[in-house]
Amino acid sequence: MTGTSLRTYLLTRLALVVPMVFILLTLVFLLMRVAPGNPIEASLGGHVPETVIKQIEHRLGFDKPLLTQYGDYLWNIVRGNFGTTITDNRPLSQIIAQNGAATLELTFFAMLIAIGVGVLIGLVAGRHRDTPLDVFGRLFGIVVYATPVFFLGLMAQLVFGVWLGWLPTSNQASPITQALLQTHTNILFVDAIWDGDWAALWDVVKHLILPATTLGLATAGIFIRLIRVNVIRTLRDDYIEAARARGIVERRVVFHHAFKNALVPVITVVGLNLALLLGGAVLTETTFNWPGIGHALVLYLENRDYTAVQGIIVVFALLVVAVSVLVDFINAYVDPRIRY
């Protein structure tokens, strides 16, 4: 019975993806068309004669009726063709592979930091409720959550880069490392390990610390509050009382019983936070000149390259939809109460 309803749930959830993606794609398309000005003229500058602008408009289909453009746009996306940027003739697939890899590297380590910091402080604060440790944990959680990520980044650059001089403040690696390192995956951390180049790996790690910590801390605030509340609630549960009554050592009760159960909801939140992390990545990447997909988005926005902007936003949107569906699947699998 449960298996059948789970399957129904999964199928319904998947079916809902179609209108969700359709609405997203339509919104992106319309917003790009509503923006004033001629995107071709704006992105190519003043040198290009009117005839050439017309030719490019024709090539890109900008001279077709809006409905035809919309149809072409959807059809291209279905075929996985996101187009080529106007300003530097880069296929969107290349941007996704190169810049996306950098974003993946940053968000992966940011998530590790967010989980590490969030879980540690959340557990301690929950375990020591209403003590100075708890107050510190809550305060820390609120501050890192409320502080804009770019401000946190600028402060980190100022303190650890400028005042203390401990860490580099921009890029994925130092210019020399980046120039010498062979490209295998576009993820420099992996490429350095791939080549067994430990010097490059250390350089990459040093460059990762500030941006990943900045982005991670912004997300850690949510984890701290969530885990703290869960720990407090779990510690009040009957089975914990029962464990204590059986004479199990307090430390074992807390670590083996309470903490493990308090961490279950984090799985859901990790997935849902991906959207937040991607949004934060745009700002973090710009602050640290991290060549991720968010950084590329800002550059193309500045250059009014609407094809690029449209493509990147669509990729972002599809990614968030995919992750939210995945999270729903995991939730439904873990918790049998979640069904349509």
Next chain:
Amino acid sequence: MAKRRIRWLAAATAVAVVAVAAVVATNAYGGSKANNIIVDGTTGTVVNIDPANEYDYDSFTVDLMMYQGLYGFPNGAKLKPVLATGCKHSKDLKTWACTLRKGVKFADGNPMTSADVKYSFDRVQRIKGDQGIYSLLTDLKKTTTKGPYKVIFHLKSPFSIWPYILSTNAGYVVEKSKYPANKILPNTDVKDLVGTGPYQLTKFTPGQQAVLTPNKYYWGPKPKNDGVIINYYSKSSTMKLALEQGNLDMAFQTFTPTEIAAMKKEKGLVVHSAPGVVIRYLVFNVKRKPFNNINVRRAIAYLFPRQTIAKRVYHNTVSPLYSMVPKGLPGATTTYKKLYGAKPNLKKARAAMKKAGVKTPLPITLWWTPTHYGDASADEYVEIQRALNASHLFKVTLKSAEWAQYSGALGKTYGAFQLGWFPDYPDADDYTVSFYQPQSFLSNGYNNKRMNKLINKERAAGNEKLRLKYIRQMQTLAAKTLPTIPYWQGNMIAVGRSNVSGIQSTLDATYYMRFWKISKS
């Protein structure tokens, strides 16, 4: 207990290994490998490296290291033969025969011949890239060869400045066997993107880095460094930090005036500066009211606050400009200064408005864009508004539009508007003909018969002296008829660490960053 100790020991060993690796790493990358490689920072973006579709300054900076034309500016603002030993023109200036330099090789070791030169020009004309560089070859009817070392250019009309066109990347020579005839090579195709210049591209990561190493087949003097890495930044503040931290040896293009002022005071950094060729100017649509009245335009010219803009807005990183042709280029004059004074002159402005016969204060609208010429544009136009309003002759309304909208409107929609200019080639011709010819890109309705005659005469001038005479006359006429008011000339500014030498030697009116002249100790 023993188990726990082993765990601690393992952890301590891991930390020690990482620490040793860190020290080794720091030495390796701070050591000999990096010693004579110049690491430069920029906030620019490379659009196309393939010269057949390159028409922006940031791509040009990379191309300048890799490619060469028959003519160029290898050592300063004076045009010299580069891949040619010289060109001779027919009496009517419609045929130019150039003799090629012998012994020139591409970066892959293949020799350069006239076939490559012809192929390069034909290719630009055939591809007609969307960046528009082919438009510089509009006057080229055809290119022919005579033996391996002679190329003949047949032009549609007399063209005195043809050697200048040969110096642009529309005339950069590429290897016939490497570059497809109908297609632009992608920026990442570093194996095929070869030229005859002092460097070759060895790695290009879009939006991140361009790596150039010396071309071992280069025919000219060897570069003073072992290579150049250009790192691309999205924000000048991040680039400034990288420079201060020593991650960059130098940075060129573009810091804000405030950042430059701050870096001038910093130890370990040297701010190099020389008059540049970027200009800013106000355009009038001479057919649109009230700017169709020459005396209204003159009154504005009398009141223009050039010094205030240079000092207050740009912290003297720009200089007041009194002609569309910037100081430093042959033929440049200061006719606006002569006609309207170096500083605002209220008395003369009043007289001009009286002649205009309009009621004062006259309401006018000035347009500017916040998204193309830097953040300082807003302050720039506030200063202009303040100066004009203070005269009580005008009541200025400022309006702005995003570049996407602005670039398509210009004179078609606006009566008076802000624009900037970076030349296609560093010659006065590019600062005059581009703006004063009928149907110019400004769409400002300016069509002056005398000016048109001067343009034709300049293009057909048999010698440089005569040509510059017409250029000067064009500037005088423009100052009198006022289709534009030039107001500042940007300095070429590069910031280097104190151990970097040679930067100052490349700063001149061409605005070329010749990296091969730069070294570090």
